Amino acid sequence: MLGRIKQGLKKTRESVFSKISGALSSHKKIDDDFLEELEEILITGDVGVDTTMEIIERFRERARKEKVETPEELNEILKEEISKQLIVPPQEPEVNKPFVILVVGVNGTGKTTSIAKLAYHFQQQGKKVLLAAADTFRAAAIEQLEIWAQRLGCEIIKHQPNADPAAVVFDALTAAKSRNADYVIIDTAGRLHTKVNLMSELGKIYRVIEKQIPGAPHEVILVIDAGNGQNAVNQAREFVKAVRVNSIFLTKLDGTAKGGVILSIKRQLGIPVKYIGLGEKMTDIELFDPKEFVEGLFARE
Amino acid sequence: MLEELTAKLESTFKRLRGYGKLTEKNIADSLKEIRRALLEADVNYKVVKDFIASVQEKAVGEEVLRSVTPGQMVVKIVHDEMVRLLGGTTATVKTAGIPPTIIMLTGLQGSGKTTFAAKLAKYLQKKNRKPMLVAADVYRPAAIQQLKILGRSLNVPVFDEGVTDPVKIAFNSITAARQQMIDTVILDTAGRLHIDEQMMEELVRIKNRIRPHEILFVADGMTGQDAVNTAQQFAKRLDFDGVVLTKMDGDARGGAALSIKAITGKPIKFIGVGEKLDDIEQFHPDRMVSRILGMGDVVTLVEKAQESIDREKAEKLEQKLRKAEFDLEDFLDQLQQIKKMGSLESILRLIPGVGSQLKNVQVDERNLVRVEAIINSMTKEERLNPKILNGSRRKRIAVGSGTRVQDVNQLMRQFEQMKKMMKQMKNKSFRGGFGGAPFGIG
Numbered sequence: 001m002l003g004r005i006k007q008g009l010k011k012t013r014e015s016v017f018s019k020i021s022g023a024l025s026s027h028k029k030i031d032d033d034f035l036e037e038l039e040e041i042l043i044t045g046d047v048g049v050d051t052t053m054e055i056i057e058r059f060r061e062r063a064r065k066e067k068v069e070t071p072e073e074l075n076e077i078l079k080e081e082i083s084k085q086l087i088v089p090p091q092e093p094e095v096n097k098p099f100v101i102l103v104v105g106v107n108g109t110g111k112t113t114s115i116a117k118l119a120y121h122f123q124q125q126g127k128k129v130l131l132a133a134a135d136t137f138r139a140a141a142i143e144q145l146e147i148w149a150q151r152l153g154c155e156i157i158k159h160q161p162n163a164d165p166a167a168v169v170f171d172a173l174t175a176a177k178s179r180n181a182d183y184v185i186i187d188t189a190g191r192l193h194t195k196v197n198l199m200s201e202l203g204k205i206y207r208v209i210e211k212q213i214p215g216a217p218h219e220v221i222l223v224i225d226a227g228n229g230q231n232a233v234n235q236a237r238e239f240v241k242a243v244r245v246n247s248i249f250l251t252k253l254d255g256t257a258k259g260g261v262i263l264s265i266k267r268q269l270g271i272p273v274k275y276i277g278l279g280e281k282m283t284d285i286e287l288f289d290p291k292e293f294v295e296g297l298f299a300r301e
Numbered sequence: 302m303l304e305e306l307t308a309k310l311e312s313t314f315k316r317l318r319g320y321g322k323l324t325e326k327n328i329a330d331s332l333k334e335i336r337r338a339l340l341e342a343d344v345n346y347k348v349v350k351d352f353i354a355s356v357q358e359k360a361v362g363e364e365v366l367r368s369v370t371p372g373q374m375v376v377k378i379v380h381d382e383m384v385r386l387l388g389g390t391t392a393t394v395k396t397a398g399i400p401p402t403i404i405m406l407t408g409l410q411g412s413g414k415t416t417f418a419a420k421l422a423k424y425l426q427k428k429n430r431k432p433m434l435v436a437a438d439v440y441r442p443a444a445i446q447q448l449k450i451l452g453r454s455l456n457v458p459v460f461d462e463g464v465t466d467p468v469k470i471a472f473n474s475i476t477a478a479r480q481q482m483i484d485t486v487i488l489d490t491a492g493r494l495h496i497d498e499q500m501m502e503e504l505v506r507i508k509n510r511i512r513p514h515e516i517l518f519v520a521d522g523m524t525g526q527d528a529v530n531t532a533q534q535f536a537k538r539l540d541f542d543g544v545v546l547t548k549m550d551g552d553a554r555g556g557a558a559l560s561i562k563a564i565t566g567k568p569i570k571f572i573g574v575g576e577k578l579d580d581i582e583q584f585h586p587d588r589m590v591s592r593i594l595g596m597g598d599v600v601t602l603v604e605k606a607q608e609s610i611d612r613e614k615a616e617k618l619e620q621k622l623r624k625a626e627f628d629l630e631d632f633l634d635q636l637q638q639i640k641k642m643g644s645l646e647s648i649l650r651l652i653p654g655v656g657s658q659l660k661n662v663q664v665d666e667r668n669l670v671r672v673e674a675i676i677n678s679m680t681k682e683e684r685l686n687p688k689i690l691n692g693s694r695r696k697r698i699a700v701g702s703g704t705r706v707q708d709v710n711q712l713m714r715q716f717e718q719m720k721k722m723m724k725q726m727k728n729k730s731f732r733g734g735f736g737g738a739p740f741g742i743g
Contacts, residue, residue, distance in 0.1 A: 044526045106551070108410070108521060108548070109411060110410065139451050140446035141443075144444075144446075146443075147442035194551045195576075225411060225521070229528075231551070255494030255495065280410075
């Protein structure tokens with residue numbers, strides 16, 4: 001996995017973190033110039049102003065206390081400070097059957113593709129997956145998921161376009177129970193987190209699931225485009241309010257040079273990244289491991 | 302859109318305007334706040350740095366410090382610099398001398414190309430053009446199907462050849478367009494990463510084959526610091542002509558808007574502001590800055606009104622308003638005209654002073670539907686003379702419209718208030734009939 005992540009994050013590493021290493025070695029000591037450069041590097045990595053300030057503050061504090069001066073040691077401290085921001089609580093085992101996953105997010109983040117990846121990921125473990133096409137709004141969204149279902153060879157429950165998404169979900173859960181599926185993955189329409197009507201529609205879907213299978217949905221995944229800036233924090237906040245998001249799927253990490261916003265989301269909302277998407281194929285999915293993630297970020301060629 | 306940035310800048314400006322005299326320290330502190338607000342709004346780091354430097358240079362001049370309202374002067378400098386940053390003048394889409402005009406849409410995955418293609422088609426239709434959509438995204442599952450559905454809903458022809466070579470599809474579509482007397486071809490291409498050499502090469506081949514008059518780069522308005530890199534890469538390979546920013550109806554963004562022009566030199570031409578196919582606006586730098594700085598955008602509002610409001614009806618209405626003869630029939634008419642202008646939220650945001658207040662307010666479009674249903678359930682007599690609405694009539698109307706008597710009462714109260722307002726306005730200079738309607742905000 002480390003290899004894959006290293007490759008996927010090549011851009012991030014090249015632009016952001018090689019700059020850090022560069023800054024560390026070009027400055028002899030920690031002065032204002034150096035800190036400003038560090039600030040620039042982090043902010044241009046979408047880390048966010050507050051989080052950047054906090055990292056820099058801690059970094060300066062520690063460097064002063066521990067009297068660290070060499071670039072290598074400073075590098076270590078920085079790595080530690082960033083890793084700290086990403087610590088994830090241990091995963092609970094997925095014992096429920098069917099294990100219900102609700103996938104939400106704003107428009108165009110890659111929800112449907114991510115669902116295909118998740119389905120593939122579970123199928124590889126020998127699990128039976130059922131997809132629910134609850135994005136009944138966007139033109140051809142159902143067809144898109146259907147094509148993925150065909151490629152994956154998994155079952156899909158769908159209604160007509162513009163049908164009530166909650167009804168699709170209801171049918172999907174019924175089918176999952178009777179067909180003995182291990183996982184149900186629910187695709188929802190993309191919606192901007194500022195649209196209260198659409199967000200409450202999502203709330204309704206959540207309640208339908210809860211009512212039909214107590215304890216479900218067992219996982220609510222928010223799909224976030226790694227290219228998104230600080231707005232992703234607002235997105236996360238609103239989706240948490242509506243449907244208790246408990247993990248993040250960070251997509252398009254193969255292209256964008258950044259991804260720093262996950263630090264802000266973790267810091268402000270405590271939601272960890274669980275999966276990352278590194279390409280357009282259904283095999284381009286990785287489980288997120290913060291330790292290896294940071295290692296990958298800092299690794300030199 | 303942009304409320305968060307607007308709110309932060311507004312408070313800084315308020316303080317600035319409050320100072321009788323400005324010291325260099327006042328200015329420096331304010332600039333620090335502005336800098337932070339811009340960075341938090343995802344404006345590119347380098348752009349912010351240059352922006353602050355140039356505002357600072359202009360703001361500490363003697364002229365500002367000695368002027369009667371130094372704070373106001375600084376606000377003006379910020380305003381002017383921002384307009385400059387956004388490109389100064391309004392950029393339009395080129396038209397070909399000999400039709401068809403070919404417009405090619407490019408961008409990353411999920412930026413909203415397909416939706417924008419449909420919006421652009423509708424926009425051109427309104428301007429009496431005859432557009433055609435071309436489905437050249439052969440990679441994303443069901444992308445062709447999506448464009449076809451959108452085309453059908455607009456009654457715009459969609460050219461597709463299924464999943465084959467996009468270069469060929471693009472080329473063949475031009476021939477088809479000529480045969481069908483189409484004047485504008487809108488080419489929807491697959492989303493791709495700027496670092497995907499093979500896919501970028503494909504765009505270059507399409508470009509060389511069909512020589513589009515206009516290449517637009519479609520970017521997600523929520524993009525972070527990377528917006529600039531991506532735009533730069535696309536500009537390098539394709540030398541596109543303009544930028545489209547989508548999803549501008551959410552909150553707290555605009556960073557990309559402020560950065561892309563500054564870095565690539567390519568103007569922003571359109572913005573997408575909602576879920577409906579009407580929710581597209583031409584981009585005007587000065588108006589955008591007014592919106593960012595919380596000054597509203599009346600010009601766009603008036604234009605939208607002109608576009609969709611029936612002039613004759615409006616004049617008749619104005620007459621009635623002057624005589625304070627406004628009845629429910631007119632009210633219904635007005636509602637329907639406003640609905641034509643696009644989503645209520647996007648309209649309200651254009652009104653000065655409303656933008657930043659709307660931050661946490663949601664406009665429920667369904668309220669409008671409810672109001673319409675209530676009025677539709679009245680008899681003609683009741684609409685013309687609402688005074689006759691007694692309890693039993695109201696009950697009947699509530700049942701007929703699927704609402705509660707309270708809803709009917711509330712509407713009547715609002716209507717009475719509105720009439721009162723109009724009587725007051727009768728004596729003042731008052732032009733135009735739209736606006737002022739107490740549509741349900743809540």
